[in-house]
Amino acid sequence: MRPTLYLAGLQARKYQGPGRRLCAMAIPRRWEHGDGRVPLCAPPEAALRKVQADHDLTDYRATLERWWGGMESEFRALDQPRDIDPGKVVLRDGDTLFCACAAPDSPRRKHPCHVEILAPYLVRAGWDAVIWGRRLTLRIERATTTREGVVVRPERRTVVWAGTPERFDPAAYGWPNTETTT
Numbered sequence: 001m002r003p004t005l006y007l008a009g010l011q012a013r014k015y016q017g018p019g020r021r022l023c024a025m026a027i028p029r030r031w032e033h034g035d036g037r038v039p040l041c042a043p044p045e046a047a048l049r050k051v052q053a054d055h056d057l058t059d060y061r062a063t064l065e066r067w068w069g070g071m072e073s074e075f076r077a078l079d080q081p082r083d084i085d086p087g088k089v090v091l092r093d094g095d096t097l098f099c100a101c102a103a104p105d106s107p108r109r110k111h112p113c114h115v116e117i118l119a120p121y122l123v124r125a126g127w128d129a130v131i132w133g134r135r136l137t138l139r140i141e142r143a144t145t146t147r148e149g150v151v152v153r154p155e156r157r158t159v160v161w162a163g164t165p166e167r168f169d170p171a172a173y174g175w176p177n178t179e180t181t182t
């Protein structure tokens with residue numbers, strides 16, 4: 001069984017996990033630090049300030065995906081204590097990563113939340129992610145090789161809603177689709 005991280009709003013208790021509540025925010029206020037902060041899972045501060053000013057969600061999504069896309073090894077190491085950084089929070093099964101954004105089913109919801117972009121990076125790094133109450137997992141289709149060992153089709157790893165073949169797409173939460181630009 002893959003370990004699970006919960007992605008939810010700080011106020012959305014019904015979507016949080018049984019473990020610690022850890023802050024995934026770039027600029028948390030004093031009461032938004034929870035049981036610790038995980039900087040890797042927060043948006044870069046400059047990107048957050050930019051989207052707050054220009055509301056360009058397409059650019060914000062592309063910036064986050066470029067940034068997190070280059071950090072695969074950091075995501076893989078989120079559950080490993082490291083001597084070099086004693087202040088580092090080590091993630092454990094059942095922990096919640098929270099943001100202050102409102103849940104999709106909340107009347108206070110005004111815009112999508114960066115955790116909806118973050119989720120697939122956690123899933124590819126070995127976690128299941130329960131986002132706003134729904135579980136995401138990894139579907140691995142093995143490579144097809146000939147008898148001589150030539151790879152005809154490489155292994156495919158897809159982030160899907162658990163128990164379904166349905167691929168995860170942040171557009172479900174109101175994010176502009178960037179696939180045409182990458």
Ligand SMILES: [Zn+2]
Pocket residue numbers: 099100101112113114115
């Ligand atoms: Zn948020």
